[in-house]
Each structure stands twice: as structure tokens, then as C-alpha cells.
Amino acid sequence: MEEILARIFNLSVIQNTIRTSTPLILAALGGLLTMQADILNIGMDGMILIGAFFGVLGSYLFASSFMGVVFAILSGIIIGIFFSFMVVKLKADEFIVGIAINIFAGGLTVFLLRSVFGVKGAFSSDQIIAIPRIQMPFLENIEFLNIIFNNHSVTVYLSWILVVLVTIFLYKTPYGMWLRASGEYPEALDTVGVSSQLMKHFSSVMCGVFCGLAGAHLSLGYLTLFSEGMSADRGFIALAAIIFGRSHPVKTFGAALLFGFFDAVGMRLQGVGVPSQFSKAIPYLFTVIALFIIARRHLNKKKNNSMETVS
Numbered sequence: 351m352e353e354i355l356a357r358i359f360n361l362s363v364i365q366n367t368i369r370t371s372t373p374l375i376l377a378a379l380g381g382l383l384t385m386q387a388d389i390l391n392i393g394m395d396g397m398i399l400i401g402a403f404f405g406v407l408g409s410y411l412f413a414s415s416f417m418g419v420v421f422a423i424l425s426g427i428i429i430g431i432f433f434s435f436m437v438v439k440l441k442a443d444e445f446i447v448g449i450a451i452n453i454f455a456g457g458l459t460v461f462l463l464r465s466v467f468g469v470k471g472a473f474s475s476d477q478i479i480a481i482p483r484i485q486m487p488f489l490e491n492i493e494f495l496n497i498i499f500n501n502h503s504v505t506v507y508l509s510w511i512l513v514v515l516v517t518i519f520l521y522k523t524p525y526g527m528w529l530r531a532s533g534e535y536p537e538a539l540d541t542v543g544v545s546s547q548l549m550k551h552f553s554s555v556m557c558g559v560f561c562g563l564a565g566a567h568l569s570l571g572y573l574t575l576f577s578e579g580m581s582a583d584r585g586f587i588a589l590a591a592i593i594f595g596r597s598h599p600v601k602t603f604g605a606a607l608l609f610g611f612f613d614a615v616g617m618r619l620q621g622v623g624v625p626s627q628f629s630k631a632i633p634y635l636f637t638v639i640a641l642f643i644i645a646r647r648h649l650n651k652k653k654n655n656s657m658e659t660v661s
Contacts, residue, residue, distance in 0.1 A: 361493070361494065363611070363615060364497065366613075366614035367614040368607075369610075370613040371606045371609065372503075372509050372567050373564040373572070374584055374587055374588045375512075375513065376505070376509050376561070376567065377398055377560060377584060377585055377588035378588040378591045378606050379513065380558070381561075382592045383516070383560075385597045387530075387532045387533040387550045388532070389444055389550060390445070391554065392445060392449060393451030393455075394448075394588055394589060395583055395584060395585025395586055396429070396448075396452035396454060396455030396456070397426050397429050397451065397455070397561030397585065398565045398585050399456065399565065399579070400459060401423070401561055401566055401568075402565035402566070402568045403425075403462060403463070404421040404424070405419060405562075405568075405569045405576075406569045406575065408420060409477075409479050410477050418478075418481075419481065422570075423559055423562040424562070425565075426559050426560070426562025426565070427558050429451060430556070430557055430559065430561075431554075433448070433557075434555060438547055438551055456579065459576075460578055471577060471578060474574065474576075478575065481570045484502060484507060485501055505567040506567075506571070508563075517599040529553060532547075532550055533550075568580060568581065590605070590609070590639075591606040
């Protein structure tokens with residue numbers, strides 16, 4: 351029994367946790383920006399999937415991981431602008447728009463995979479250049495630090511930096527205060543001459559940027575290929591991390607690491623004969639609970655809005 355536990359819970363689990371949680375962290379940072387602006391972006395999973403595809407496409411066409419990341423971010427910006435236009439400008443239901451984006455992303459990537467690369471299921475090629483890994487020689491002699499902090503892709507370290515930057519932006523700058531005010535007190539923000547709608551547009555576009563970057567990590571940093579549905583509901587898990595992290599960057603970061611840990615443990619359980627579905631179901635259980643909370647809040651919000659309209 352001790353030998354089995356040692357094979358499951360070792361330092362490599364921490365290393366895998368860091369890698370699997372990175373797309374969750376990046377997507378969650380984007381999602382919490384829209385959440386702070388009182389917008390629920392349930393279409394993050396579709397944004398991640400589209401970002402993953404265009405990341406591979408850019409890397410393949412230009413033989414450059416940098417161009418792959420650029421393509422992924424640009425695709426996220428486009429979807430973010432569309433989401434923002436529908437939800438903020440046209441006042442469409444954010445739930446319906448988000449679901450539509452997820453469905454559209456699944457169909458679009460399958461179509462492009464067949465029409466551009468001429469394959470079904472997955473595409474891999476030597477011409478796809480992965481996001482480079484950072485090797486720090488001074489950590490190689492310290493096993494614990496070497497496994498945790500060394501030899502990760504650039505996007506892993508970038509996600510940690512972005513947690514700090516988003517925290518500073520939200521709580522230490524006037525722009526972050528305006529963004530939070532656009533969700534909590536939009537009328538007051540408009541009164542002082544700052545457009546609450548503009549801040550909501552900004553949050554939606556930035557969510558697209560972060561989700562595109564998450565997709566790029568998934569297809570160029572974590573793996574070096576694209577497969578149909580490879581986002582694997584990570585957008586919904588990121589949404590759950592936001593809820594459990596109370597839309598705070600640092601707390602959301604911790605929640606994303608926890609979900610990444612469950613995913614990493616699931617991979618290790620395969621090696622000892624335990625069905626990985628058991629541990630992989632845990633993040634989805636929390637996701638279902640979070641979605642239930644979100645749906646309840648959404649219905650209460652619509653109910654309150656309708657009552658205000660009647661009165």
C-alpha cells in the first residue's frame with residue numbers, strides 16, 4: 351500500500367499539477383475580469399478550443415511558436431469582441447451567447463481540421479514548433495526546486511506573473527477600480543464620466559486574450575498537437591475555480607491548482623490500475639456545483655430585473 355501511495359503522491363505529481371493547471375489559471379484570469387464587470391462568460395471553453403487550433407495553425411504555417419501564440423491570442427480577441435458585442439451592446443443573454451460560442455467552436459475546429467489539414471481526430475507534425483521551455487541550471491542540484499520550478503514552458507511562468515499583474519491591476523490601479531465599479535455600480539461610474547460599457551467591452555476582450563493564451567499552452571506548451579475537443583471542458587473548470595476563488599486572482603489561482611492536482615492524480619492512478627475517471631470526476635463535481643450556483647444567481651438576477659421593470 352505504501353509503495354502504491356509513493357508512486358501516486360510524489361514530486362512528479364506536483365510537476366504535472368503545474369502543467370495541467372496552467373490553462374485553467376490563464377482562462378480563469380480572463381473569466382474573473384468579466385465576472386468583476388458583472389458578465390458571466392460561459393463560452394470560455396470554446397475560446398480555449400479555438401485558441402488551441404489557431405495556435406497550432408500559426409506555429410505550423412510560420413514554423414514559429416511565437417506566431418502560434420499570436421494567432422491564438424488574435425482568435426481569442428475576435429471571439430471576445432463578438433461576445434462583447436452581443437452581450438454588452440445588444441444586451442443578449444450571456445448564457446445563450448456563451449453556449450453558442452462553445453457549440454460554434456466545436457464545429458468550427460472540426461471543420462477546419464478537415465479542410466485545412468485534411469485529417470480527422472488529431473493533427474501532429476514536425477513543423478509545429480512548441481513553446482520553448484526554460485531551463486535554469488542553478489536549480490538542477492536541488493531536486494525539490496528543480497522539479498517544481500524548472501523545465502516548464504514559458505506560458506507556465508507567464509501565468510504566475512499574470513496572477514500578480516491582474517491582482518495589481520484590479521486593486522492598485524484606477525482602471526481596475528473602474529472595471530470593478532462597472533459591475534457593482536455602473537450608474538455611479540457613468541456619472542463620474544467613465545463609460546461602464548467600455549469597461550465591460552474591455553473585460554470581454556481581455557477574457558478572449560487570456561483564453562487564447564490558455565489554448566496556445568494546451569496545444570503548444572503542454573502538448574504539440576491539436577485534437578478535436580482538446581479543451582475537455584477546461585473552460586467550465588476554470589469557471590468553477592473563479593467561483594471558489596471568489597473572483598480574486600490569488601484565490602482563483604489556488605483553486606485552479608487544486609483542480610490541476612486532481613487531474614494530475616488521475617493520470618498517476620492509471621499506472622496503479624485504478625480507473626482515472628474516479629479522480630477526474632472530482633473537478634467536474636465541483637464544476638457542477640459551481641454552475642448550479644451560477645445558474646441560481648443568474649435566475650435571481652433576471653427575476654430581480656423583471657420586478658424592477660414592473661415596478
